[in-house]
Amino acid sequence: MADRRYVRRFGRSERLQHLVLLVTFLGLAATGLPLLFSDAAWARPMAQLLGGFGVTGTLHRIFAASLIAVSLVHVSWIALRVLRGERGVLWGPTSLVPQPRDLVELYRHVRWFLWRGPKPAFDRYTYWEKFDYLAVFWGMVIIGGSGLMLWFPEFFARFLPGWAFNVALLVHGEEALLAVGFIVTIHFFNSHMRPRKFPMDMVMFTGVVPEEEYARERPLEYARLKSKAALEALLAPPPDPRFERRARLGGGVAIAVGLMLFVLIVVASLTR
Amino acid sequence: MVRADGRPVVVRPDAFAASIHGGLSCIDCHADLATVSDFPHPERLAPVSCASCHDEPAAGLMRSVHGTVSAAAGGALQCAACHGPPHQIKPSSDFESPTHKLQIAETCAECHSGLTGPGARRGPAVAGMFADSIHAMALERTTVAPACTDCHHSHDILRKTDAKSPVHPPNIPAACGTCHGEQRRLFGDSVHAERLAAGSPGAPQCASCHTAHRMAATASDEWQLAAVEQCGTCHREALATYRDSVHGQVTALGFTPVAKCADCHESHQVYRVTDARSSVSPQNLLTTCRTCHPSATPNFVQFQPHANKEDRDRLPALYYAALFMDGLLLSVFVFFAAHTLLWFARERIGPSDEGAHHG
Structure with missing residues (x-):
């Protein structure tokens, strides 16, 4: 195992962005859910636990500002890469932008689910990973936008009609419910907890993936890297075991918190 | 020496002399004693009628709920039940008297505390609630604060269902207004007072929101949050849509520094939205919202705080x-x-x- 080769899939910046996203997302969910489900039995104790009215609200805004900041950094980072002439960012096999190919892969993947065909060969990003990624953009615009409206209503009311705030309040909660529900069930399953990945996929934390796993899961990307002789440059040493242990612990805590929030949502919905 | 029921066998001259009746002679009350010539007099004398002197209080007691208490509930009350042993009655101005303002709550509590015992009389158990109220706390500082008798009267106590009772719902604003004159004035021509005067069942009066005996401080979180629920007992849809708003969600979590019903609608001066005097009438809405949102604009107040997404x-x-x-x-x-x-x-x-x- 010592000479097992690893391929670098995510850089330091991407991993750090994911980490900030993860922490702020769960923080926003934990501080926002008591308000959204204020009639649930757990809402009052949880709001008290998080520091009460003033503190919970302040934490929510700190997480929100951090998430908005990391989103702006991310968009600037993409823009910079495009401006620098990096190819394959906005289109092509290495891009996260949905393309006709993704529909074909979805179709083939479902056929594979139903034992009606071979598993499709995926490239650098699969269709469900693109959905996860773009959902964050959609969520940032909808939840972030409505959140800012609710944070600074007096400013936004200078040019927005009153009903816009009714819509903002509704949409902020509903979209948050969608985001939390999606992340802690679908994203957790697809990326971490499905049988082949259980309990979690470490690549977003360590940045590297074993070469044979890469070749098996993303054969098109692997073949292209090999043919372009780009693979050598991406080979990396195995992750530091101590770092990996810490990352596993942190990731595990995040998954546990996420699932706990999901249970609270289910309890609140069933007892409403 | 006492009898089996605890009454003294003999009248203690010193205690009687110190009582308010100390100046009277025995036969002033025990009329039958005047005709006795052979002493010692018989063991049992005819019952004394306080009404022979105190005709008005006695008549009031006869008409009152205490005068008509069923035998099952302990039977009609006699003067001594509240005023103490007949030979030791003190004036109500005496701190020792069970009818002194500071003693009244305790005296009433003998029947109204919900405690049961052999032969105990039982009335509605309200003494404990009153003991924790701001009225009881205020009584420790000033005798201006009300004791039981200030609201219920003393002799002619009537059930609240009796239209002549001062605590009959339509009469409550007048009763409370004896001390809380300004609140009564403000409540006076509100839509709630209008419904109350029209005899609308369930129309709110002071006690609907403030409760009758428990009477918490209106500055307390507990009371303010309970008041929201209280409004909701009639205004069901308004409460439901309020709970869908940030204001209602924050208060549902037990925190009060956001708008509650009375913060927007006023507490006593509640008028219809169409009434220009209403704090939420189109004319006044901006001013009202600006209490908490100082730079609110006309656009801002078009926000619907009671939005129903199904409408x-x-x-x-x-x-x-x-x-x-x-x-x-x-x-x-x-x-x-x-x-x-x-x-x-x-x-x-x-x-x-x-x-x-x-x-």
């Missing part, structure tokens, strides 16, 4: 936004639930054919 006519934008969000959530979750379950089943039970395509 298409009133807020079409919200209705369609809710419809869209429902559709979005449903389609995303249904699609991915199916996708995920199929994937799970395939990976779990199926032999992997991964790698087959690049072999």
